[in-house]
Amino acid sequence: MKVFIDASLIVYLNVPLPENEAKAINDFYRNLLQEDLYTDILALDEAIYVSRRKYGITIQETLELIDKAILPNVEIIPLGEAEYTKGKEHMLKYGLKPSDAIHLAAMDNNGIQAIATEDKDYDKTHIRRLWAHTK
Numbered sequence: 001m002k003v004f005i006d007a008s009l010i011v012y013l014n015v016p017l018p019e020n021e022a023k024a025i026n027d028f029y030r031n032l033l034q035e036d037l038y039t040d041i042l043a044l045d046e047a048i049y050v051s052r053r054k055y056g057i058t059i060q061e062t063l064e065l066i067d068k069a070i071l072p073n074v075e076i077i078p079l080g081e082a083e084y085t086k087g088k089e090h091m092l093k094y095g096l097k098p099s100d101a102i103h104l105a106a107m108d109n110n111g112i113q114a115i116a117t118e119d120k121d122y123d124k125t126h127i128r129r130l131w132a133h134t135k
Contacts (some may be wrong), residue, residue, distance in 0.1 A: 001114060002067050002110070003011055003032055003118075004040075004112050005038065005039040005074050006039075006103065006115055006116060006119060008117050008118040009025070009029065010043070010044070010070060010121055013025060014047065015051060028130075028131070029069075037073055038076075039076060040076060040079050040103060042102060044070075044076070047062065073083075082105070083102050083106050085105075086108055086109065087104070090105060090125070094125050098124070099129050100119065103115070114128040114130050115129055115130065
């Protein structure tokens with residue numbers, strides 16, 4: 001199965017968590033490694049920004065995580081005018097934030113069936129949402 005890795009998963013792989021939550025997130029990611037994984041540059045940007053702004057993780061630390069744990073296992077798909085065009089439709093149809101709509105458009109344009117994300121906004125779309133059981 002083709003799975004899109006959203007920024008929320010990258011952030012949770014990057015920040016300190018209670019032991020049981022960290023284990024759930026790490027196990028979830030390890031299981032995903034059996035699938036064909038994709039992301040886009042916008043998700044990486046979001047992960048870097050949120051890790052720094054919300055959790056105080058240095059940019060260097062986040063870049064190291066991306067370089068060591070994400071890029072070797074996840075293909076970065078391009079974003080362009082086609083994703084913008086389809087993204088507009090998703091914003092209007094599903095009420096998604098622009099970045100989420102663009103991610104969804106990128107998934108559609110690349111035949112991706114699921115997204116690994118904490119973001120429940122994707123539950124109202126046609127894409128399958130996967131997430132770790134952290135509670």
